[in-house]
Amino acid sequence: MSSPPPPRRRADAQRNYERLLAAAETALNAHGAAASLDDIAKSAGVGNATLYRHFPTREKLIEAVYDQRIGALCAAAGRLAATERPGDALVGWLRAAVIHINASRTLGDAFNAAYQGPPDAEPPQVTAWHRSVREAVAPLLHAAQGAGRVRADLDGAELIALVTAVARAGNPAQAGRFLEILLEGITPRAV
Incomplete structure (x- = not known):
């Protein structure tokens, strides 16, 4: 919304990004700031490197x-x-x-x-x-x-x-x- 628009991504990268956001929202709502980034990546069906590529x-x-x-x-x-x-x-x-x-x-x-x-x-x-x-x-x-x-x-x-x-x-x-x-x-x- 107020952040700069995300860069154009390939379709598979965009899907990964959206899955990471959905998994992160669920995990953060359940566990707050202590939510495991490894669990978020796993729940989104991606590796940690993909998570960190999108969200350093x-x-x-x-x-x-x-x-x-x-x-x-x-x-x-x-x-x-x-x-x-x-x-x-x-x-x-x-x-x-x-x-x-x-x-x-x-x-x-x-x-x-x-x-x-x-x-x-x-x-x-x-x-x-x-x-x-x-x-x-x-x-x-x-x-x-x-x-x-x-x-x-x-x-x-x-x-x-x-x-x-x-x-x-x-x-x-x-x-x-x-x-x-x-x-x-x-x-x-x-x-």
Whole structure:
């Protein structure tokens, strides 16, 4: 999503890349940053050399998996904008964002654990992911505000902060109820 586009690969190399991403996502969700790279390669049906050719470090592998997830979340915003009414598109995307945040907790922790940059700075890729998400939701928010479905004084950064807090508050099973309360709070009141 926010990483440079991958280089063109031969068909077999592209299949290996996709199988590695799928195997890595499964392993990282199950074991976090401690997931065995050897097991990931084996599960993908490739050798270690193939894994390291595509992903020279654990951090790069985790980044690619998370980047794929962010790309899917951002693409959902475009699909919803094209198929749903403005307020409904935003609500649909917020529901998808809550699911994404809850499903990505372990993967996000694994990325942070593998990050080898300065400990007091946000990783550049995380900054890029946040920017991509804000850019994806902005048209949905503006359309919903234009249709009178969402408070006009709410900005994108506030909305992302609120939906992130909703997704992380309590346990994942409570997120749906918390989102409903949030949605009530961002709906304009009749005067």
